[in-house]
């Protein structure tokens with residue numbers, strides 16, 4: 001009989017004890033507008049927003065550099081800042097990636113975009129080969145991998161199967177990335193995958 005494993009730590013739960021919810025300095029009107037758009041129009045706008053944000057000297061000075069200092073003591077990756085729109089219409093999160101850390105393979109129940117604000121993060125992307133009809137079963141195939149530095153712009157993911165990925169920092173310096181997620185389309189936050197045993201389970205944010 002196949003062993004059953006629960007998703008203990010979700011991608012957006014892990015390490016969140018360090019995050020703070022505060023008022024956002026970047027343009028929240030722009031974020032609200034982006035969050036109202038259909039996915040296909042929202043993604044390029046979100047990507048542009050993040051590409052501009054990580055090049056904004058004030059943002060880097062005020063938000064990113066202080067986090068880099070603090071990241072020296074961290075063992076695992078964590079969400080250092082989270083800014084949520086009203087009714088969870090969007091969520092902007094700043095992730096800190098100490099050297100050698102990374103997520104599980106996962107997807108999101110919303111569209112998403114992210115850009116490196118400091119250092120380089122590696123993204124591995126996967127295609128889903130099965131049709132999703134079997135409970136807790138998913139067959140994945142690695143599709144590509146790309147390194148993202150601040151000058152590379154933003155990567156985007158569609159909700160669910162359109163954005164199965166793993167993000168991490170295999171480099172030699174800490175990295176920081178800024179992520180923007182649109183409105184959630186399902187009750188769950190997303191799914192976590194274990195391709196070593198073709199396993200998938202829902203990830204709840206609580």
Ligand SMILES: [Fe+2]
Nearest residue numbers: 106107108165
């Ligand atoms: Fe992700």
